[in-house]
Structure formats: C-alpha cells, structure tokens
Amino acid sequence: MCGIFSYKGNKYNWSDLSADFGLINYRGPDNSHYERIHDNILFGFHRLAIMGVGELGNQPMKHPDDNSITLICNGEIYNYRELANKYGFDLKTGSDSEIILRMYKSIGIEKTVLELDGVFMFVLHDAKINTLFASRDPMGVRPGFLGTKGSDVFISSEAKPIINFCDKVIPFPPGTWWSSDDINKYNRYFYYQSDMINEFDENILCKNIRNLLIEAVKKRLMSEREIGCLLSGGLDSSLITSLVSKYQGNDQLNTFSIGMKGSIDLEYSQHVANFLNTKHHQIIISENEFLNAIETVIYNIESYDTTTVRASVGNYLVSKYIKENTDCKVIFNGDGSDEVCCGYVYLKNAPSKEDLQNESERLIKEIFYFDVLRSDRSISSNGLEARTPFLDKAFVKYYLSIPAQLKQFNGTDRLEKYLLRKAFDNQNVLPNEVLWRRKCAFSDGVSSQNKSWHKIIQHHVDGIITDKEFLDQKNNYNHCPPQLKESYYYRKIFDSFFEDHHTLIPHYWMPKWTSTNDPSARELVGYSE
Template identity: 35%
Template structure:
C-alpha cells in the first residue's frame, strides 16, 4: 500500500441513481427519504444524463470515505452500499499504485475501471452500486444474494434506482420493482446476469449411504469455512457486536467472534431482546456467560412492542406476519445496539443451508432431491424476506448487519453436503457437531424456535391485531389472516401507490 493511502471505513449508506432525462430535484428528494441509512454525509454528482447520490454514515476518515468516489483523473465515479470482503486481494491483483484510500469500495471502482462490467466477477461481498464515466457510460449492479437492497423504476424518459422503496416518488411507485440479485444493467447492454446466488456447479457430492454418519474431515471443513467467514466480517476499524438470539446459529457466530476478539484484544458486545421471562433472553444469557462477552439485554414490554409495530412495518417495507413479528424485537434491538456499535453479525442463512426449519422435515421434503431443491430455492429467495428484515431494521438506525453464513464459500460447501445428512434429527445435527465445545451444551442441542416466538413478540403483539380489519382481498393481494390484514394496512398507508402486480410480487410469502 502506498504512502498516500488513507484508512477508510467500510460504507454504511443508501444510494440513488438516475439515467435519462434527470430531474435533479426529484433525485435529491429521493435521497432525502433514505437519509436514515447514512445520516452524516450526503454526496451527489451529475454528468450529462446520469446522476449519482449517496447517504453515508461517517465512522472515521470523513474526507477519505466521501462518495461519490472518483479516480485521480476524475473520469469515473462510483456510489456503493455494502462491503467488498476481498478488497485486499483485488488490490494485489490490480496494483496498489492505483489506490488512494483504504476503502473496500475503491476496489470495486478500480475493478470496473480496469475490466469494465467483467470486473464485477472479482467482487466478493454484499453490495449495491452505481458507476458512471465522464463519457456517459453507466452501470448498476447488485450482489448475487441480494444481501444489500436495490430497487428500480423504468419510465420512458428515465430509469431510477434506490436502496429502499420509500425513496421513490409516489407517482413512480407503481413502476417499482426489485432489482434482481446477481445482475447488472446498463442502457446499452440491458440486464445481464454476472453471478448466481447458488452456482450451477453446486450439487451434493454424493448420496449418503448412512445418513447422519460423517467423518471428522467434513466437520472440520464446515467449522473452518464458517470460522473464516465470521473472521472476514470482524475486520473493521469500528466496533462490531453480535445479535444473540439464544439459538444455535447466532451462538456459533458469537463464539467465533469472541475467539477472534480475544486474539485481537478487543471487546465483543452481544445484544439480546425478549419479553420478560422469554426463552431467548435466558438462552442468550447462558451463551454470553459462557463466552465472556459484554452482554446487553433489552426487555420488551407489550407497550414497547405495540409502539414499535408500525415502525417495524414501515422499516422493513413488508407485511408478512412472521417477518413482522421478528422485525419488532429486531428493531428495538437495533435501536439500542446502534448507540454502541456500528455493525453487527447475525445468524441469518444457517437454517436455509442446513435445513433448520421444521417444514423441511415434512412431506414432500423428506425426499432428499426435493429437500435439496427447496434449500436452493429458499436461499435464492432470502432477499425478499429475512435479508430484507435484517437490512432494514439495522439500517433504520444507520447500522450495518453482516451475515457470515451467507458467505459464498459457506453456501457452496453447505449445499454440496448430501441432503440425507440434513434430514436426520435433531435438525442441523451436522452443524451442531461441528461446533461441539464452542457453545454451551444446552444451547448446542436446544431445539429450533422462531425468533418472533422465542423473543415473546408473537404473544405481546396478539392484542395489537384483535381489532384489525377482517381478512379480505385488497389491491390484488389475498390477505390470509386478521394479523396479516393489520400489517398490510400499515404497509399500504406508508407506501401508497405501490399496487402493481410486479411490485406486490416482492412481498410474496412462503
């Protein structure tokens, strides 16, 4: 790294972009609507028929982290949201002399400068980005899993992009669609896939002759791959914590993070939330005591849950009951944690990779081939559901959530394991055995419990929906329960104008 390189934080932010007949005032209004994603710094630039805007949370090196980012000749510009985990390798490949800051985003900038759209294949991480040149070239892209959100609205005169639905003007909301993960778009090249959430080559290595019987080599491979994924997400100049639900997945993440923190002489804050006496709070406390973390508990009263309910629906831009139930405690947790750390690790994705949900163990998924297909499907659909909740509840308070189980290497390894091994009981037995000794025994073998249930959110929210509208079809959406109708009414009020079939498909439930 050259002497002119400045240290720079990874970027927690929101982006807006437009290409075509640009209305600068409209673009600024869009950016203002997502200021919560990065309340400390606003950047914008227009070149010809392209406009880029960026909202940033300034953690350190305010000057070096400002976006839109540009090269030394000021001929290319980039706004991005997320992290490029392999930015150091990209620097090695491209040459350190190209770089002026330590920002992982600058690695994306130079990858695109050197290779054009093909440079996207270099990037490992979670990101949504928009890139333009002085000559009028323009490119937008989203990571293969859709960990970071991106939406677009295509009008005849202009194409608009933003990190959240709420950014779009009400008049444009009927046109809004989710930008597909693993794709890039340019005015000349159109929509092109550059990466798959689950690469086509990922297939189970073999059929398991003895389901539930595996050797130490497989356990070691699972353990080491997950450890590496967690440690890659611990590298930061800012405080990092862990959302600790008390379940297996977050306990594993916390255990690896705690070991990393000890080696680097760093504290590790952990955060748990639940109703008084909830099982999640008790289990999280056991894990925190075992690991010796700086533990924080948020005890959620019925009044807290009721007050947070409309905020949660608005934040996640969703009305699915199970997602809303988990979002209420998540929002309260994020609000508290954001005052103490700038990023958190979560256990998202482990259930989809290792068959943790109970329905995976019911017909028709007791057939190994059917289970494998369902696991692949649900991993690909995470950006519509759990990842949307994960991003929005944390970014509502300018804090970033990182998801180590959804590292590319973890996904490829987990989905190459014979599905028969995932049908044995207890669920996720292989994952449990891989981390024996890392977490307390009573947590290692604790049964699966949905976060909304274990936290007590489901119970404390029951009263809030007893007076909700009757179940009915609305705007082309079949509302299945009184609870869903209540959540939909909040969602619709916040995002009035989003009625098109393509957009409502963003909220399809499983």
C-alpha cells in the same frame, strides 16, 4: 450501512429529488452528498463510514486516475487487498469500494463482479461511453431497487425514495449485473445450484463446514468502527458470537438480546454471554413497546409479510437500543443459517431428499425478500451495519453441494442443522445445551411459550379490526390476499405508505408440507423448544 441513489433522465433536478433522497439518510448518518456527474446522471450517497473513514472515502467516488469513472457503493469488499495485490493496484482512499473502480477500468464490469468477495449494491458511471452499470451481491445482503418511468431510470438502496417518481419499482435481482444499454436485462454472474460432492464422511464434511464458517467470520471482522453481536441464545447467533469473540481481538465483545418478561431468548443468551465472557446487554421491553413499534417497522422494512413484520419488531428495537446506548456500528448476526443449513422445523416433512434440496435453494434465492430484508432495514434504519457470515458465498456454495440425504432430519435423534452442530461439537465454542438446542424462531423467542409474540399481536389486532371488516375486505386483494386478520392489518399500514407497490414482495413466507395458515413455528404440529 450506506444509502445510494441514482437517477438517469432529463425530467428532474436535485431540487425535485433531494427530499426523497433524504428519506434514507438514516442509512448513512456520517456524510451525505449528491452531485450531477453527467448531463443526465445524478448520484447521491448517505455514508456510514466503516473502512477508510476519512474524507477520501466519501462518495460519489471518482477513480483516482480517471475522473470519467464514478461510483456509489453500499457494501464491503472483503478481498479488496488481495485483488489490489493480484492486479498491482496502489489504492489511495483507504476505502474498500475503491477496488471496484480499479477493477472496472482494468478488466471490465463482467469480470469485476465475478472476482468480488463481499456484499454490495453499487452503481458505476462511465462518462466516456455515458453508460451506467449496477450490480448486487449474490444473496442480496445489501439492498437495491430499480425503478422506471418511460426512459427515466432510478436506482436506490430502498424503494421509498423512488416510488413517487416511477411507474414500476422492483428489487434489483441479487447475483446479477445491469447496464443502462439494456434496462430490461439482468446479467447473471452467480448461480445457486452446485454439483453434489461425492463425499459422505461426516468428519470431513464437518471439518470443511467449520473452516469455511470460521473464515467467513474472520473476513467480516474488517472494520474501523466498534463491533457488536446480536445474541438470541439460539444456535446460529450464539455460534457467530463465539467465533467473533474468539477472533476479533482482546476487547470484550458487546452482545445484545431483547425480549419481553419470560422470554426464552433472554435466558439462553445470558447463559452464552456468561460462557463467552461478553459485555452483555439484556433489553427487556413491554408488550406495548413492541406493539407500538409495528407501524414504524412496516415503513422501514417496506414489507407487509407476516413473519417478516413479527421478526422485525424485536430486530428494530434492539438496534435502536444499540444506536442510543453504545458506540457499536458493525453488528454481527446469525441470519441465513436456516435457509442454507436446512434449519426450519417444517423441512423435516420434506417428502424426499430432492424436495429438501430444492426447498433450501428456493429459500436462499428468496431470502432477500424476507430475512435479509428484515435484517438490513431493522439495523440500517438505526445507522448500523449488519454482518451476516452464514451468507458467505463460499459457505453457501459448499453447504448446497453436500448430499441432501445428510441434511435430512427427524427432529428427535437427528436435529435440524445436524452437520453444523457436529462441526463445532467438542470445540469448546458453546455450552452443549446451546449447541444442541432445538430451533426457536427469533419472532417467537422474544416472548414466553405460554404467551407468544404472535398471539399478543393477534389479540391487539382483534381490538382494531373487526371480523366483518376483515371478511369484507380480504378478497379485494389480487396479489398476496391476507389469510389472517393480522396480515390484513399489516397490509393496511403498508398501503398507507406504499400504495400500488404491493408487488415489492412476491408472496407470503409460509412453511410447506403443513396444514397451518400461520408462519409461526410454534403453530407447527410436534413443535417443541
């Protein structure tokens, strides 16, 4: 990960902004640099060097042949070599981000973002017209926030460096590009809806699913730093780990799992690691260590969403272990599969195939508020970079185009994510008992079934928040009023850091078509592991 920061205005100098810019230096521990690139434009960059690790890859980066164009980019452009060949560019820096400068000068911003295959949040300044351009990848895998106060405009990888200077801060919408010529307009270049393909042969569908996911993994192996995988032992992380292990080369792959004593994830992850012969790290953490990380996690993730906080604690602690004990910098994960492949248990209750399709699209559109946010902040706050193959745009577009009735499931004779499982059946990629393992959420799997992580938190919160305080205060919130005492506890912590910025999330993540007020899958009727 890297951290970007830009300011357009005349009110502040770097002496006013540098301390807040430094709040996200954990995103890029290898190099930090800031400079005034125009009379009223300041750029800052914290770098985690993954590609083109030499000094030529430092940012802010100028176009090699035109000093009037300057870029800051947190991202990986997987097709940068193909684009350089297509347009005849002679790349100089070794950094994949250079292709954005080349493309912009050659074909302009709108055509550039259409051709990029990768994950990114970038800001580009064209001094000849004194205009800023910015864009974010289609799923929002790389974070970005835009803040304003009067005519001043701030853009940053996270909200915390800019909230003290802005009246309004919003997440930069994924799949759009923006220009300082009209600061209120976001130009959409990516659309989630796909025309349904007229294909019902499951063998053909599964072959395409398999090929697209393999390609999504292979293109993300682009790295000059050591690669590792988060491995919970569930279907998604196990499948990605298997493919990374197969295609990354001859080195034994480092894999990581975390949990409390009795965690079901620890058991399954070790089974997968043995099958794949990875160098596996099992991190067994006490309840208190999990609980003591909650406040730090809420600060890092800039969210008070209940399930996001729960899942982020384990994600943060395993990333902290990786940072402190290994040389791995690029970390693969299985995030995005439940949204794209219809994996959430509650989706079996969708009233119709149309409802299932619409819910899958909604989950993908909003993933940058929830699972993608959790993954980015938990990993990047430890100076690491997340790679998320299930959110490859070609894979997402194809899976969304599959007829919805083929994605329906009942949880018994047809499990969730049936087509994904079938695509890798008899391929010797995973043990059958893992490939066909029922879903267990990351926030639940770090604990045992008889003492779930969310129950541990709720017992802890009962000792901090009285019933009277919760009942007296919960209705004082107009936006996202907490329905659980646990949620109120998270909100209090969030407000201590980010008061008046509660709209950074639009609503709580909650399952539909169920009567529960708790987002844990273990609270759903009929749930089993």
